[in-house]
Amino acid sequence: MRDEIDLVVPVKTLDRAKTRLTSATGGDPVSHAALALALALDTVSAAIATPGVRRVVTITSDPAVASEMAALGVESLPEPVEPGLNAALKHGARTLRSSRIGALQADLPALRPDELQAALEASAGRRAFVPDRQGTGTTLLLAAPGGELDPRFGVGSAGHHRVSGAVALIGAWPSLRCDVDTEEDLRLALMLGLGTHTANALPAWTT
Numbered sequence: 001m002r003d004e005i006d007l008v009v010p011v012k013t014l015d016r017a018k019t020r021l022t023s024a025t026g027g028d029p030v031s032h033a034a035l036a037l038a039l040a041l042d043t044v045s046a047a048i049a050t051p052g053v054r055r056v057v058t059i060t061s062d063p064a065v066a067s068e069m070a071a072l073g074v075e076s077l078p079e080p081v082e083p084g085l086n087a088a089l090k091h092g093a094r095t096l097r098s099s100r101i102g103a104l105q106a107d108l109p110a111l112r113p114d115e116l117q118a119a120l121e122a123s124a125g126r127r128a129f130v131p132d133r134q135g136t137g138t139t140l141l142l143a144a145p146g147g148e149l150d151p152r153f154g155v156g157s158a159g160h161h162r163v164s165g166a167v168a169l170i171g172a173w174p175s176l177r178c179d180v181d182t183e184e185d186l187r188l189a190l191m192l193g194l195g196t197h198t199a200n201a202l203p204a205w206t207t
């Protein structure tokens, strides 16, 4: 039987999310929220289509995000009292009590299920992470089966995950490594092939 994993996907409230992308939507808050939501919906759509992924749960306090995720059949858990990304992920991991848990960033709009599947297989049951394309951040963190996630996301997280003993997985998985923080990232994701939600929410300069 294939080893299966449950993934927690953290999503900030849309009015606070993706501040480095604000200029991409010309400062219009409605378009910005739509783009931030679309990034998350495309990420989650690819994750639930990945054969080795058993369950996907988002961690969010935003009712609009929770409602759109529910339309995809994805459950959302509210944020814990303790603020911050790592606290949200630990809370999700504790609540799910999965045989194997992982954390996937919500800003991977070009993500392809075959590339996520390949990374899961490459981990070979080890606690492991996938660095972003710059090699400094982390797009995916996988616990070992039955093990702790021990998330260390934030500035320089790839280095922190490496130092904490997680194995770096570096494969030909451009869609998994292309997290979208800036306009440049969005242009690259567009070239890789965006999911439909993001393609429909693109700012005018891309057309």
Ligand SMILES: Nc1nc2c(ncn2[C@@H]2O[C@H](COP(=O)(O)OP(=O)(O)OP(=O)(O)O)[C@@H](O)[C@H]2O)c(=O)[nH]1
Pocket: 010, 011, 012, 016, 017, 018, 019, 020, 021, 059, 060, 061, 079, 083, 084, 085, 088, 105, 106, 107, 181
């Ligand atoms: N639930 C939850 N998710 C978070 C939190 N902080 C960051 N995230 C999510 O974690 C992922 C990675 O965060 P970043 O790439 O830094 O995204 P961001 O904070 O929206 O972007 P910037 O404002 O540009 O820093 C994104 O999917 C965010 O939505 C948090 O406090 N709670």
Ligand SMILES: C=C(OP(=O)(O)O)C(=O)O
Pocket: 085, 132, 136, 137, 138, 139, 152, 153, 154, 155, 156, 157, 158, 179, 181
């Ligand atoms: C929070 C992170 O994302 P980013 O570097 O894209 O802000 C991270 O990679 O740990």
